[in-house]
Amino acid sequence: MANYLSISDILVTNEKVPCKFLHDLPKMGFLDPSAADDDLKAGTNVEIPLWLAESLYTRRPPLVGVDLPKIYKETYREILNADACTVDMHKLGQHFYELGCYIAKHDIKGEVATTLVNTFRQRFRMILSASVSTDSISSFQPLSASERDRTAAAVITEAALSGWLKRGDCPITTANMVANHRKRKRAEMEML
Template structure:
């Protein structure tokens, strides 16, 4: 992804649950206690761009205690929870991914950079492939009728995350281009 990619920026801004492993002065306001330091063990939602380096950086370089743990422990965001993964395994088409996260696959990809969760990776891959067939079918129908956003089509689009919406647009443009080409061939 490009540095200027809006979807990448929005994905990095997604909040992920973090547990602080040490007391941090002057940050109590993150835990609704502005007069106190942020205590070790406090759970706070931090944007992914901040949480990832805090979780991956070791404290040993600046620690006088010899403690070599990380500053925070990361948890998977609610959009990648066991409940969501179970629902996706049961029927990937039934879960409106946009309700989970506008950039569901982008967030999943970024979290898989941090966590080595083979099961989540397999579930996300299967979900994308399964849903891609429906996306292509709806895009072809929309291309055939030039009815891209009315009724059931609009409801379908509402549940797609950004990657799926891009796929829909590309498939729709391909169908439309193919139709125009066929009409040009018939004229000659």
Template sequence: MFRSLSPHYFSIEDIFATQERLPCKFVVPVHRLGFLDPSSESEDIAVGTSIELPFWLAQTLCSQRRNIVTVEIPKIYKEAYREILKADACVVDLHKFGLFFYEFGTYLSRLEHRDSAVIGSVLVQTFKERFRQVMDWAHNSGTDPAIIQRLDSLEKALFREGHQTRAQLDAWLNAGTGLITAAEMVVNHKKRKLAVLDDF
């Protein structure tokens, strides 16, 4: 499985994240695309029409070069929710915020939008605050489903990796190690140094 926080053709997470929908308002008329608005019987899209579009399409239409729509940030990335994360990110059930909270948020932080930079910094701060807790859960709580359900897809992957790594470490420690000996290269190096000292 490919995991990427930047566009990757083979990443399932990337495909799902860019399918997330954004509320968009058309600022220019668009001909023959009225079918995009299920509530309209018109063949065209009029100025001021609001439609939810997948991110990959909205991103293209709201660029400075095209400027066909204006994009509204989803509520889970707006100021009220950002303040909740800033207050204490560790108590938040990120799964309820979105399955691809970090991945989709990373895309939003690259949009040409006034909140993009703030979203990026909140994502980084949230991840830093929650990372230690996720690793603590992975090492000490087993595979409690209630804990896993509080995580988004990125954190779930980290949890699984941390839990598996801890299990491997425990298995290695329980198996014990044999006699630890110096590598042959180290032994030969010491012999050469002793030989040089004997010449003096």
């Protein structure tokens, strides 16, 4: 899932997630800004970047347990499932969907993945209708980074399609290969 050279993936994996350390870690007290000791004790809750949490989680035995960030917890999931179109995704998290894909594997119940899909479905309809109509996309709640990219692509595609349809100088015709194939099929049917 990780893309080593992707700037957006680097930004996503740099987001901080809450973690609980499962073992004592000597000389790692600097990870906890409130720690007075050089060592990090088991049971300490700290927010660390996702890339570090993933590497500590995948070790055997795991050194941390990754908790869900607040934007993926029950309260926010209820809001998003009720009406995702009214939520300011830019304020909630610029990389909401991408971070959610990483976090979904730490959700035992699988509710984060379901919420991501439902949220995208609701907001996609809104974005698509705004990009093909005269409505301004700015009249909607601010979008996440991936939604802005998809909206810009939809607007460009719609403009290109409209321009092509208005030109009218290039009517759609049957390809020669298809026409020849039909003639060959007809000839074969007549022989039988």
